[in-house]
Amino acid sequence: MKFVRYTADASPQWGVEHDSTLHPLSRLPGGPPDLSDLANPSYRTSVRRALRDGALPSRPADDVRRLAPVPQPGQIVCVGLNYHDHAEEQNEEVPERPLLFAKSPSAVTNPGDPIVHPAGIDEVDYEVELGIVIGRTARNVDVADAREYVAGYTIINDVSARDAQFDDGQFFRGKSYDTFAPMGPALVTDHSVDPNTVDVELRVNGEVKQSSSTEEFIFDVDEVVEYISGVTTLRPGDVISTGTPGGVGIFRDPPDLLEPGDTVEAEVEGIGILENPVVTADGDV
Numbered sequence: 001m002k003f004v005r006y007t008a009d010a011s012p013q014w015g016v017e018h019d020s021t022l023h024p025l026s027r028l029p030g031g032p033p034d035l036s037d038l039a040n041p042s043y044r045t046s047v048r049r050a051l052r053d054g055a056l057p058s059r060p061a062d063d064v065r066r067l068a069p070v071p072q073p074g075q076i077v078c079v080g081l082n083y084h085d086h087a088e089e090q091n092e093e094v095p096e097r098p099l100l101f102a103k104s105p106s107a108v109t110n111p112g113d114p115i116v117h118p119a120g121i122d123e124v125d126y127e128v129e130l131g132i133v134i135g136r137t138a139r140n141v142d143v144a145d146a147r148e149y150v151a152g153y154t155i156i157n158d159v160s161a162r163d164a165q166f167d168d169g170q171f172f173r174g175k176s177y178d179t180f181a182p183m184g185p186a187l188v189t190d191h192s193v194d195p196n197t198v199d200v201e202l203r204v205n206g207e208v209k210q211s212s213s214t215e216e217f218i219f220d221v222d223e224v225v226e227y228i229s230g231v232t233t234l235r236p237g238d239v240i241s242t243g244t245p246g247g248v249g250i251f252r253d254p255p256d257l258l259e260p261g262d263t264v265e266a267e268v269e270g271i272g273i274l275e276n277p278v279v280t281a282d283g284d285v
Contacts, residue, residue: 039135082243104176111184127244193270212245
């Protein structure tokens with residue numbers, strides 16, 4: 001099931017996308033849903049029933065402005081060095097446990113909105129990532145139960161200022177500039193996609209830069225949820241960014257980084273394409 005947060009003629013709302021048609025969910029019993037509803041099996045069953053019975057209004061899916069599924073996460077927890085091919089391109093050893101860092105929640109931006117290349121930063125890079133959106137409070141979750149706490153999956157472009165990252169010797173500043181977490185274009189449930197076996201790709205101006213599969217994960221979705229929930233409590237609306245595959249710009253020879261005027265497309269099989277232009281701090285291309 002593919003849920004879409006969007007706006008058309010009014011305030012942001014949730015819909016379900018089916019066969020290129022978007023069905024608003026606000027008329028279901030209980031009114032507009034939240035993330036906890038979307039993670040609830042009973043609610044999902046009611047949505048399927050309403051779709052089957054033709055009980056939901058509809059509009060073309062391309063006739064709306066898509067929004068980030070979680071505009072203000074409680075936290076964004078990122079996993080570093082979580083693809084075998086990304087470890088190889090850096091000549092790094094495979095880690096024995098997930099390597100975690102934080103990204104500012106205020107970095108989130110919508111599909112189609114610009115990535116702002118900050119003034120004074122020279123090395124802005126791309127990273128296509130599968131995002132996990134938490135739907136239930138999770139603490140010390142067992143790996144076998146991890147999926148029960150997931151509302152769904154989305155795409156995150158973990159945009160990174162490499163010069164800030166390397167100068168500081170830690171990740172937060174380089175990962176957290178405003179607009180450095182494009183997210184979307186949908187929230188897809190576990191029944192619609194196997195998050196551990198999907199293809200991922202990133203293109204800049206139509207040219208493929210990253211192409212891999214989550215089968216390259218060092219720690220899969222279930223292991224990541226188990227590990228992070230053993231460190232910190234995860235709450236509905238928290239987001240986990242699961243790491244990026246090989247092909248990032250900074251490790252190319254020569255480095256191949258983002259510039260104003262570029263268009264970035266991050267794609268995850270079964271979820272869609274997250275597209276964002278790159279602009280200067282003044283909004284120019």
